[in-house]
Amino acid sequence: MSDKTPRLRGALEGIPTYKPGRAAASGPSAYKLSSNENPYPPLPGVMETMAASVAAANRYPDMACTSLLAELADRFDVPVEHVATGTGSVGVAQQLLQSTAGPGDEVIYAWRSFEAYPIITQISGATSVQVPLTDDEEHDLDAMAAAVTDRTRLIFVCNPNNPTGVAIPRADLERFLDRVPDDVLVVLDEAYREFVRDERVVDGIDLYRERPNVCVLRTFSKAYGLAGLRVGFAVAHEPVAAALRKTAVPFGVSQVAQDAAVASLRSEDALLERVEGLVAERVRVTRELVAQGWTVPESQANFVWLRLGDRTVDFAAACEKAGVMIRPFAGEGVRVSVGEDEANDLFLQTAAAFRKSEF
């Protein structure tokens, strides 16, 4: 056999591999709080819809996602041409990069932020420009605006930010957008929008309406509990929305996903009630952690962040031993999803015990 291997694009060299959240270890008391998933299964009615779609799995899905786009356009009061779906909002983000950036171009985003950004940016061939969060775990929007050059093509703004949970107030975001040139695409990644309760945080779709260079990303993976089906969407003006239609993986969103998404939008009240419960749990978890003595930034998402520095790995090990999988970022901190009440209880007990063991 030849010792030559197929030549791959140089852009792939050194790409950080996406690390999925650790699975729950087997056993009765194992909880997975590592991937910001919704702990609850789809609603019974949504599952019935899915089952009906599964029965037609010998057919390709509707490539144009007609019903889902119509439902979303109606729900958000936007032209249907301005909505584009993809294989999760990560899939849509990758299409946005394919549409805007390549070798020699720059993509700006805060760091630490969503782990997919550096990976999909590098695959595109463009260069990542990472702007450190402030000491308060906030986006440093002044520094991000100052980082714009004539090579900048796209800016990700993760609001609220994964993994810190901190959200950007409307006034700050508007001031930032005013400073970004009109020919640079700003992607407001709002994967956790439904968990936001701080009224100072603007709905990105309001900003999109007046700003042609703003694109909003949303997903069915978190609040709607369909992470396993891979469906997300963007709301954007032309020509960005048209570019998303061009770069879509053909038949990428399965019919099961499309139908489940439509059914979920139609059962929104029941789903958002569950979200309300998770928000209440987020408030409880935050309050108890603070009472235990931890420093916890105020999260507007379905997870909390503890900046633990060099205690990160030990803390994660203690949680794993207790049967709770969390997401450590070695040397930085841990992100802990808000899960079922029992999972949150077990996590809080473990955090309290860890703290006691340190003194």
Ligand SMILES: *Cc1c(COP(=O)(O)O)cnc(C)c1O
């Ligand atoms: C979870 C998450 C997503 C959603 O990803 P999907 O591909 O839609 O499952 C997007 N952006 C951020 C910041 C996230 O945390």
